Amino acid sequence: MGSGETARVSCVPAVPCWVSLMARDLEEAKGFYGPLLGWEFEAVPEHFGPYVHAVTGGEAVAGLGAAGGNWPMPVAWTSYFGTESADAAADAVRERGATLAVGPLASDAGRVAFAADPAGAVFGIWEGPLGRARRLDLMGAPVWIELRTPDPFAAALFYGEVFRWDGRDPERFEVHWEHDRVVLRAEGHSVAALAKEQAGGPAGTAPHWEVSFSVADTDRALVLAERLGGSALGPAFDSPYGRVARLQDPEGGRFAVISPKG
Template identity: 60%
Template sequence: MSTAKICCVAGAPCWVSLMARDLDVAKAFYGPLLGWEFEPGPSRWGPYERALVNGTEVAGIGAIARDWETSVSWTTYFGVESADATASDIRDRGGTVAVGPLDFDAGRLALVADSMGASFGIWEGEHGPARKLRMHGAPSWIELRTRDTFAAALFYGEVFHWDRRGPRYVVEWENDRVVLYVDGHSVAGIRGGGVEAAADPKVRPRWHVFFTVADVDEAVRLAKDLGGEVTGEPLDSAYGRVAGIRDPEGGLLSLVADHE
């Protein structure tokens, strides 16, 4: 049973959710790979499961409606103080709003895209302290691949008011990317290399989720046994050993070793 409530931190990532074609297929892959257990709901917009590690909610998996022409993918949600005001700011800065804002069980949310086409979510919910999930199976890093790193940083900085939030929020340039720190924790990065019209979804502008595992090489072997595909062989990086994975339905993610 879930023992921790999800709280939003304005301007920072607060939740990740997979839109899958088949919930059972997704659960059969992610459960063993990341050590997840599942609890159902909320199901206001269709079947949905929350993934838990040791009683802590770490992610969600929802089923794509049959008539939706969209690919299987992970969505990163950012906490906001007002979903409606933020949606308006996104439009004003060249982004788009695909769904919402809509009320749901834990607040108000919208699905949006930035000015270069990368999709993400905004969530107006209960606010609380920033949480950094230091556990295997939890998302530990969120990174945007985009065409123009600094234009993207300006877009998100203006939409989420990073420069107005005082010393809790620090934006720095390190390891060839823009990095956002909240309360001393690195929570998101923005880097170049995205191409809007690319045929390969790995190269299109998108927010990418990294999940912590104990052993990346062993997790890669397990992912392949479970029907996944390796999109990036294990290698050592500034943030630990990392590998890219595609799940059985096409969802892209990365695995990173716990190096702290």
């Protein structure tokens, strides 16, 4: 992740507060996500290769990097949890039998690490400049991030221990059960959840954090995604949080769009 000159990003402890895509062809990714989500792009310094911030409404809402054609992993969005200490979070991951794949490493935005939870869902750890939760009224922003996993309760115990959910200021952070999900709330807004993988989801999908970006009209966004070279992973559907469509970009990166409820 980079530290843009004009569009600032903030690390919010205990919750997913940043998302990033490693694409094989960065220009192709920009050509797809830019028109679809109304993004402009801002190049930022990065130790690990070309990287840009996606900007909407003057705020950086996501990062896109170039992994190169020889990148062995599938193209995918990664959700990063904010933390006061990447080292402490990394130690907690190892102590609980999960996988710490990379890091913590120093970057221009702080310290980052990559891990997989006990069910195999990949996530990032980010220690950076602390700030408030992002605005949820920005079109094109990641407004809902949901773990799709066989056992959300076991997952909640794991993430709760790694990111110290207990004992945080209840005025700024809380965990509760809602709509058959473990829901994380930051500063009064539901921002992420852990849910059991349900029938109707993409067949054969391993446990993963699904990123949903805000759009004005989900059905129109689905049609536009297909025109831009992406594909739908099923029909659009109504959820407790808005109308959702699960999509795949031209390189196979999976994500969702949502028209949030008012």
